[in-house]
Amino acid sequence: xxxxxxxxxxxxxxxxxxxxxxxxxxxxxxxxxxxxxxxxxxxxxxxxxxxxxxxxxxxxxxxxxxxxxxxxxxxxxxxxxxxxxxxxxxxxxxxxxxxxxxxxxxxxxxxxxxxxxxxxxxxxxxxxxxxxxxxxxxxxxxxxxxxxxxxxxxxxxxxxxxxxxxxxxxxxxxxxxxxxxxxxxxxxxxxxxxxxxxxxxxxxxxxxxxxxxxxxxxxxxxxxxxxxxxxxxxxxxxxxxxxxxxxxxxxxxxxxxxxxxxxxxxxxxxxxxxxxxxxxxxxxxxxxxxxxxxxxxxxxxxxxxxxxxxxxxxxxxxxxxxxxxxxxxxxxxxxxxxxxxxxxxxx
Amino acid sequence: xxxxxxxxxxxxxxxxxxxxxxxxxxxxxxxxxxxxxxxxxxxxxxxxxxxxxxxxxxxxxxxxxxxxxxxxxxxxxxxxxxxxxxxxxxxxxxxxxxxxxxxxxxxxxxxxxxxxxxxxxxxxxxxxxxxxxxxxxxxxxxxxxxxxxxxxxxxxxxxxxxxxxxxxxxxxxxxxxxxxxxxxxxxxxxxxxxxxxxxxxxxxxxxxxxxxxxxxxxxxxxxxxxxxxxxxxxxxxxxxxxxxxxxxxxxxxxxxxxxxxxxxxxxxxxxxxxxxxxxxxxxxxxxxxxxxxxxxxxxxxxxxxxxxxxxxxxxxxxxxxxxxxxxxxxxxxxxxxxxxxxxxxxxxxxxxxxxxxxxxxxxxx
Numbered sequence: 001x002x003x004x005x006x007x008x009x010x011x012x013x014x015x016x017x018x019x020x021x022x023x024x025x026x027x028x029x030x031x032x033x034x035x036x037x038x039x040x041x042x043x044x045x046x047x048x049x050x051x052x053x054x055x056x057x058x059x060x061x062x063x064x065x066x067x068x069x070x071x072x073x074x075x076x077x078x079x080x081x082x083x084x085x086x087x088x089x090x091x092x093x094x095x096x097x098x099x100x101x102x103x104x105x106x107x108x109x110x111x112x113x114x115x116x117x118x119x120x121x122x123x124x125x126x127x128x129x130x131x132x133x134x135x136x137x138x139x140x141x142x143x144x145x146x147x148x149x150x151x152x153x154x155x156x157x158x159x160x161x162x163x164x165x166x167x168x169x170x171x172x173x174x175x176x177x178x179x180x181x182x183x184x185x186x187x188x189x190x191x192x193x194x195x196x197x198x199x200x201x202x203x204x205x206x207x208x209x210x211x212x213x214x215x216x217x218x219x220x221x222x223x224x225x226x227x228x229x230x231x232x233x234x235x236x237x238x239x240x241x242x243x244x245x246x247x248x249x250x251x252x253x254x255x256x257x258x259x260x261x262x263x264x265x266x267x268x269x270x271x272x273x274x275x276x277x278x279x280x281x282x283x284x285x286x287x288x289x290x291x292x293x294x295x296x297x298x299x300x301x302x303x304x305x306x307x308x309x310x311x312x313x314x315x316x317x318x319x320x321x322x323x324x325x326x327x328x329x330x331x332x333x334x335x336x337x338x339x340x341x342x343x344x345x346x347x
Numbered sequence: 348x349x350x351x352x353x354x355x356x357x358x359x360x361x362x363x364x365x366x367x368x369x370x371x372x373x374x375x376x377x378x379x380x381x382x383x384x385x386x387x388x389x390x391x392x393x394x395x396x397x398x399x400x401x402x403x404x405x406x407x408x409x410x411x412x413x414x415x416x417x418x419x420x421x422x423x424x425x426x427x428x429x430x431x432x433x434x435x436x437x438x439x440x441x442x443x444x445x446x447x448x449x450x451x452x453x454x455x456x457x458x459x460x461x462x463x464x465x466x467x468x469x470x471x472x473x474x475x476x477x478x479x480x481x482x483x484x485x486x487x488x489x490x491x492x493x494x495x496x497x498x499x500x501x502x503x504x505x506x507x508x509x510x511x512x513x514x515x516x517x518x519x520x521x522x523x524x525x526x527x528x529x530x531x532x533x534x535x536x537x538x539x540x541x542x543x544x545x546x547x548x549x550x551x552x553x554x555x556x557x558x559x560x561x562x563x564x565x566x567x568x569x570x571x572x573x574x575x576x577x578x579x580x581x582x583x584x585x586x587x588x589x590x591x592x593x594x595x596x597x598x599x600x601x602x603x604x605x606x607x608x609x610x611x612x613x614x615x616x617x618x619x620x621x622x623x624x625x626x627x628x629x630x631x632x633x634x635x636x637x638x639x640x641x642x643x644x645x646x647x648x649x650x651x652x653x654x655x656x657x658x659x660x661x662x663x664x665x666x667x668x669x670x671x672x673x674x675x676x677x678x679x680x681x682x683x684x685x686x687x688x689x690x691x692x693x694x695x696x697x698x699x700x701x702x703x704x705x706x707x708x709x710x711x712x
Contacts, residue, residue, distance in 0.1 A: 061567040162657075176658045177430070206429035206594060208655045211638040215654070233568055236597075236640030240647055259644045277572035279601030281624070281639045282646075287579070288572040288601065294537050295567065 021093060022049040023227055024073070024112070024195055029087030031068055031251075034080060040298040042068050044251040046087075050195065055221065055228045057242035057259070059235065059274075063295055065251040066231045070197045073229075074114050075104050091195075109136060113188040117200035119180035123172040129183045130156070130168030136190045155186040159216060178209035182216070189220065196221070199231045214241055235278055239263060244331075247271050250296050250306035253325075257332040267334035267343040269311045305337065313338060313347050383555055383588050384418040384441075384474075389450030391436050395663060408663045410436040412612035413450075415689075418556065421582065423589040425603030425620070427596055427635070431659050433612040434592045438560045441590065442476050443467065454556075472502055475549040479561035481541035485533040491544055492529040495519070498551040505552050518547040523577060539570035543577065550581070558590045563598060575602055596639050600624050608632045611662055611670040614689055618697030628695045628704035631671045669702070677703045 031043035043065045050056050060066040071077045073089055075096065089096045096107060116122040124132055133155055134148035143151065149168065156164035159182040172180055181201060188196060198217060202210040218241055221228050232238060238245055238259065245262050247255040247270065255268040266272040273291040293310040296302055302309050308318040317337050326339045334342070341347040392407035411433040418424050426434045439445040441452065443459065451458045459470050478484035485494055495515045499506045506514045516526035522543040524536075533541055542562060549557050559578070563571040579602060581587060593599050599606060606623040608616045608631065616629040627633050634653040641650065655674045660666055666673050672682040681702055691697070692704040 061569060178658060207596065207638040208429060208634060209658070210640075211652055211654065214640075234640065235568070235642040239642045239644040240640045240650075242644075263642065263644050274568055275642065277569055278642060279572075279575065279595075279597045280642065281597040281600055281636065282641055282643075283600075288576055290572040290576060291569040292573075294539065295569070 021090070023052050023092065024229075025049040025088075025090040026069065026073065027088040027090065029069065029072060029089065030085045031065070031072055031077070031087075032083050032085060034083060038299050041301060042082075042251050042298055043072070043087075044301070046248070046251065046253055048246050048253060048256065050227045050229060052194065052227050053221075053225050054243045055218075055230055055241055057230045057232060057238040057245040058248060059232060059238055059245055060248035061233055061295055063250075063298060064248040066248050067199055068251075069248075070114065070199055070229065070231055073197065074112060075108060076114075109140065109188075109193065110191040111193055112195040112197065113191065113193040114197040114199060115181070115184045115188045115201050117203050119177070119184045119204070120172060122184060123180060125172055128169045128171055129175065130170075133183065133187050133190060136187065140191060151190070152186075155190055156183070158189065158220070159183075159186045161186070176209075177205050178212060181205065181209075181213055185213075185216065185220070189224070192224070193226065195227050195229070197229045197231070200233070201230075202237065203232070203234070210237070217241075235274065247274075250301055251298065252306065252335060253333075254307065254335045255333065257328075258330070261330065261332060265343055265345070267328055267332060267339045268307075268336045269313055269342055269347075270307050272342060273310075273312075305335075313342070380422075381420050382417050383420050383454065385451075385453040386417070386441070387415050387451045387453070389414045389437070389440055389452065390448045391433075391440055391445060392448045406663050408661075409612050409665060410662055411440065411447075412662075412665075414609075414612075414614055416607055416614065416617060418588050418590060420555070420588055421586050422604040423582065423591050423602050425599035425606040426590065426592045426609060427594065427599050427606060428609035429594065429635075429659055431611075431662060432609040433662070434609050435560055437609075438476065438558045438590070438592055441474060441556075441558055443471065468501070472505070472552040473554050474556045474558065475552065475554040477542070477545050477549050477557060477559045477562045480565050481538050481545055482565070484545055485541055487533055490530050490532055491515075491519070491524075491536075494533070494544060495547045495551055498548065502552055514551075515547075518550055521550065521581070522547045523573075537570075538566050539573055542566060542574050546574075546577065546581070550585070553585075554587070556588045556590065558592070560592045561594065562591075564593065564595060571598070578602065596624075596636060608635065611659060611665050613670060613700065615671065615701070616697070616699045617689065618695075622695065622697040626695055626697075626706055628692060628697075628699040628706055629671075629701045630675050630677055630703075632699075633707050634674075669700070671701075677701075679703075 026046055026048050029043055029046045033040045033042055046069050058066045072084060084097060091107060091111060096104060130149060130152045133152040137143045137148040137151055153164050153168055161167060161179060161182050175183065202213050205213060214237060230242060242259045245257060245259050246253045249270050255271045266275055276289040277291055279288060291310055296306055304320050305318045305323050308314040311318065323335045323337045325333045325335050327333050328339060328343060336342060338347055389411055390413055391411040392409050394404045395406040395408060396402040397405045414437060416424065428434050436445065440447050447460050452460055454470060454473060462470050492515050495518055496511050499511050516529055519526045519529060524540060524543050563574050566574060582589060591599060591602055600620055603620050605619050607614045610631050616623060616627060616632045623632060627636060634655050637651065637653045657674055660673055668684050669682040669687050672678040687700045687702045689698045689700040692699050694705050
């Protein structure tokens with residue numbers, strides 16, 4: 001899991017990945033959006049990997065590129081306007097970006113599937129949920145209507161929708177927010193994928209329901225031995241479920257670490273700022289430390305380190321030179337010129 | 348709910364200081380602790396009707412069903428609860444955007460629900476609102492100057508014609524925006540900056556009370572902190588009282604002095620920030636707090652999450668007795684028959700609406 005310092009980090013510490021590298025690996029991915037106003041560089045060299053059975057959290061604010069990376073993996077980016085100038089997305093060693101569309105479609109849903117944030121708009125309002133869950137089974141697996149229905153009930157029971165048999169004919173609006181998200185999860189599991197990408201799965205939900213859904217996802221991930229990419233902006237959710245965490249900023253991964261070390265001692269000023277700026281339930285109110293300024297405009301990403309205009313420790317070097325990804329040992333990396341100093345708390 | 352604000356001992360000095368005249372007024376001198384708003388038994392039922400021509404009422408959504416609280420000067424009252432608990436309806440009632448079915452809200456000795464015409468307009472100056480979504484709550488065709496200055500069109504005496512532009516620029520400066528940007532349009536600002544515009548608009552008429560309905564939930568983490576800090580420093584500077592409605596319990600803990608927890612149209616527990624977060628006695632509060640993810644992976648193992656089963660029941664047909672009983676692990680027969688009142692319970696000196704109110708250790712990890 002040595003982050004891209006060598007050409008291929010083929011060690012598999014958990015011993016569960018396929019022999020040949022990682023289950024899923026994004027290598028040096030670039031994505032641009034060409035618009036009338038110019039081109040926005042949304043992803044600027046993102047690399048991460050995922051092994052079977054683990055949960056990787058991708059953390060970032062809006063515009064950091066966390067969802068676009070996931071959409072590139074799924075192959076659901078609108079191209080144009082999106083363009084992928086370079087990069088690889090390796091699934092079990094095959095580069096998905098070079099596959100023809102009909103091959104790609106076989107991966108989508110069956111190998112890698114995705115749940116979206118807003119279940120109400122992701123579901124079709126004019127079809128019953130059971131029909132929507134079964135649709136994939138009929139089209140992709142060639143199941144008969146009766147079999148698809150039977151399997152849809154099983155899936156609804158799997159995600160713990162009460163009275164699944166009675167509710168299979170209900171429409172999305174008849175379900176509560178949490179139940180709709182369960183329907184989404186049932187659909188994503190229909191073809192038994194190896195990788196589940198959850199894009200802000202609980203952002204639209206209340207905390208008590210959020211806890212139910214995160215529990216369910218964790219349980220299913222364990223039982224079905226899936227790998228999960230959890231895309232979120234919520235540092236609390238990450239701390240609860242993730243094994244490793246990749247922090248994104250301006251289309252780059254600026255820090256990557258296992259979840260314990262990252263919360264213990266962040267190695268990038270942005271991560272440090274984020275951790276300091278959130279109000280916490282277990283602490284009384286005192287003035288919050290803020291990250292000054294705004295996230296960058298992706299049409300005009302700042303020179304050097306993209307975080308330098310907001311960084312309290314920025315020096316001339318940060319303005320001039322783009323920081324390389326530094327390895328800090330223990331599978332930790334940070335894209336900061338002064339990563340070691342930040343990590344040691346010397347800065 | 349006795350006025351139990353121990354936060355400031357200088358409660359009695361001063362008296363009726365009117366809305367501040369100038370943003371430079373130094374903080375802390377405003378008499379705090381005195382009650383500015385007393386809400387008594389507010390009820391809002393939305394009728395459910397059947398029939399097209401001859402509409403008849405077949406039921407009612409009991410969005411807010413008997414809510415009482417007091418708001419003191421200079422304090423922040425946080426209102427938390429899950430979606431559908433009635434917290435936003437309560438905000439609309441306090442803004443007089445909805446007409447209450449019953450209840451009173453005493454502001455400066457008068458029931459604001461009974462006012463109309465010019466009196467209502469004058470009252471409205473005192474209660475302003477910051478909305479949740481900074482993208483849809485600003486008119487895209489108006490400049491920032493027009494948006495912030497619009498309240499002066501309705502209340503011309505608040506700023507004389509010639510002085511309006513200058514006043515708007517002062518407000519922009521107060522909320523941390525560049526006063527030279529007065530002629531820009533909302534789309535030229537980021538989400539956090541737009542929320543600052545919304546705050547400036549709320550401040551234009553020098554209100555005493557600002558109702559903040561989820562003011563930071565649409566913002567990114569790093570921007571949230573900036574807006575929260577701004578709200579806090581404005582409060583210190585101008586002696587404002589906030590009603591801060593949010594679903595994010597961490598944010599509310601950070602900003603609020605007192606907290607009310609709502610469930611299905613009722614307050615189930617109310618107390619100081621410490622009482623609610625450190626010593627909650629209502630099972631719903633305990634479950635709610637335990638479900639909040641704590642940004643500390645070490646707490647993962649120790650955290651004991653109370654799992655609530657099922658969803659919030661429909662407010663059109665709330666359970667008999669205690670409304671929380673259908674999801675409560677403590678529920679007994681009495682909970683179905685007798686509705687627990689929001690009163691002081693023996694275990695803790697703050698009101699809790701549960702027959703079996705008790706302290707629970709380590710609710711927050």
